[in-house]
Amino acid sequence: MFQQQQQQQGFNQQNSFHTYNGPIDNNPRFFNPDVPQEICPNIWLGPYSSLINQTSPNSSFISNSNVKVIINCGSTLNFLDLVENSPKVSISSDIMILSLDPSFTIIENNELINNFILKFNKILQNYINSFYINSSITNLIHKLPNSTQFQINSPILNGSNIKIQFFKIIRLISIFKLINQSLQILIVSEDGNLNLSTGLIIAYLMDNYKxxxxxxxxxxxxxxxxxxxxxxxxxxDLLIIENLKKFYLENVDIKQNCSSQFINKCKRNCDDFEDDESYCGNGGGVGGDDMMRDEIIVGGREFRKRKFH
Known part of the structure; x- marks a missing residue:
């Protein structure tokens, strides 16, 4: 049924929803659902338990990693209750927190919500103004659909237009990565398996790896x-799937029509692949540095090459 709908929408054309297929690594590995997994370099997905200190105030995943951005994809109220009221959660003041919650509605006189918006909206706007609006990287970040300039007005992204929320978060992640390439981003939901967190990761993979x-x-x-x-x-689920299809097609169109920007012309740090000199431009393989300009590496040390288009 899904394949028939995709064909009807024209997703079998050259720049379609099904373009850039590649083999998938299905090697079995140890898996613990209670801890976050690194889906691709610097992007983690996990449950709320990954925020909890294990034995001491500085023993959680986020305190032991360079996590500087946390994106919640679960209930905003439940998430804030855990972060603000649980004695087992201690998040550093230099961490940016966002909440993607399409069904969220502002609750008047809710101190928890008001304090969160007041605190993190100030941090968010400082980031956007300092590192995007008043910065030279403006031309390195693709715009939103309809040539709309990038902007996020609240740390809580709500509303039924999930597609535009995906666009905003993906663009914000791009800004963070330009500021600090080693910065780690943690995406969380109650059990780490929520459809919305899955959809956000899929949007990221579509944007970065086609x-x-x-x-x-x-x-x-x-x-x-x-x-x-x-x-x-x-x-x-249907709502997320349909918004992902729209995100994919519109994102491809934006990038194809933005010839003035540096589109996907990045080179992974050779330190990430020190075990394989053929990808480091040191004469250890065919192509060397010239080949790296048109390739990306997916999944850290468990990588495969993908050609740019």
Whole structure:
């Protein structure tokens, strides 16, 4: 059924939803659903338990890693209650927190919500103004659909237009990566398997690696096997699938029409691949540095090459 709908929408054309297919690494590996997994370099997906200190105030995953951005994809109220009121959670003041919650509605006179918006919206706007609006990297970040300039007005991204929320978060991640390439980003939901967090990771894979929907999901499944399949028979899943299809096509169109920007012309740090000199431009293989300009490496040390288009 899904394949028929995709064909009807024209997703079998050259720059379609199914372009850039590639083999998926299905090698079995130890998996613990209670801890986050690194889906691709610097992008982690996990449950709320990854925020909890294990034995001491400085023993959580985020305190032991260079996590500087946390994106919640679960209930905003439940998340804030955990972060602000649990004695087992201690998050450093230099960490940026966002919440992607399409169904969220502002609750008047809610101190928890008001304090969160007041604190993190100030940090968010400082980031955007300092590192995007008043910075030279403005021309390195693709715009939003309809040539809309990038902007986020609140640390809580809500509303039924999930596609535009995906665009905003992906663009913000791009800004963070330009500021600090070693910065780690943690995406969380209650159990780490929520359909919305799955959808956000898929959007990231589509944007950065040109994966189609099916291969994005399969790749994510190899990294975090506990994620649930998005089903057309479930309304919430269908909404995410349809918005991902729109995101993919519009994102491809934006990038193809932005010839003045540096589109996907990045080179991974050779330190990430020190065990294989053929990808470091040191004469250790065919192509060397020239080949690296048109290739990306996916998945850290468990990598494969993908040609740019």
């Amino acid at each position: 994966f189609n929907f099916q291969n994005s999901f399969k790749f994510l499944k190899t990294k975090r096997p506990s994620i649930k399949e998005l089903r057309l028979s479930y309304y919430d």
